[in-house]
Amino acid sequence: MMYLSRRIRFSAAHSCRIADWTNIQNAQAFGKCGVGTGHGHDYLCEVTIEGPIEARTGIVVNLVDVKQVLLETVGVLDSSHLNHDMAEFKNAIPTTELVAGVLWERIVSSEVDFHLRRIRLYQDRTRFVDYHGGTEMVYVTRQIEFSAAHRLHSPELSDEENAAIFGKCNNPNGHGHNYRLEVTVRGSVDPTTGTVIGVGEMDDILDMEVMRRFDHRNLNEDLEEFKQLNPTSEEFSRVIWNHLLPRFNKVELYKIRLVETANNAFEYYGDNHERPY
Ligand SMILES: [Zn+2]
Ligand SMILES: [Zn+2]
Known part of the structure; x- marks a missing residue:
């Protein structure tokens, strides 16, 4: 096909x-x-x-x-x-x-x-x-942007191994990214409002769970989650997912896409494995 x-x-x-x-x-x-x-x-x-x-x-x-x-x-x-x-x-x-x-x-x-x-x-x-x-399963994606610093370093690896794996992101004093996050939810269209989820309602959730938590923060220093966890975009995606998941009740959190740089993007579906086009 x-x-x-x-x-x-x-x-x-x-x-x-x-x-x-x-x-x-x-x-x-x-x-x-x-x-x-x-x-x-x-x-x-x-x-x-x-x-x-x-x-x-x-x-x-x-x-x-x-x-x-x-x-x-x-x-x-x-x-x-x-x-x-x-x-x-x-x-x-x-x-x-x-x-x-x-x-x-x-x-x-x-x-x-x-x-x-x-x-x-x-x-x-x-x-x-x-x-x-049909109106039974419609997907809505909202994109937000935030800035955060991190340093990628695993204490289980040697300095040479860390430098080889994480490259510039291993800089001892850290550095920053302008992250772009796309959050996709899916559900049926509400016959009263014509929306899958209230626009303001979704923005409030993203503001509370992502912007206020991560924007203009040093992920390694400021966030409890990354005290023991290397803040790679893979781990970061999973952390964001776990914060967002319980906040969506009437709709299903379907996917998040974290764009770290213009060249690197990470998609996470939680336990969903289905990929409709
Ligand atoms: Zn980096
Ligand atoms: Zn409008």
Whole structure:
């Protein structure tokens, strides 16, 4: 089986509010998208198609056809107001989860001869939704950034061995990284809010369990967890996972991805081994 992706961008305005909720309730459910009368996003929609390679042509699907379908179903949203211009949102809230679902329905109900596998819809650089059809299992990813110092050194190894394994990260006085953390949860879309998890609710969890704990800290010196544990990104990922896991109840923590440098990234799924595309 082959998977191929095509991207399309559009800019649109929206407002995510439940009229008879307080500002605090709306902010918990929708984050900044629930504040004020409306605002815009530069959305990025990545459509993944699955299929066998056709022997005669050597391709899965003609990308010229895909481009045309995406222009007619997704591209038409460019410069629109999702609440006012889309019939689907006359009585629903245009959250990223529900917009991804609407785009999915539009694409599959157009006369396409390809099999849609996934829509990844970025609301902005820091939040995206993976939609595979239906509202029962939708994936939401939030990205945060923080800075921390560490020194990688194992007391069980010689100085030469430590230098050979950890390289620059073995510098005796430590050094710092600007870490990027992507946290992915999955669950069903709440019919009232149109979200898998409240945007403000998830941000509060990440603020409490990651930012306040690790941002601008020396991992070796300031964190009890690393008194006996070498703060490699592998161990760090597991520590972050264990802090986050009990905080998600209605949704399932699915994956974390810790980007240590532009060249090194670490993914951890806890006990999950399933890898849907
Ligand atoms: Zn918004
Ligand atoms: Zn390092």
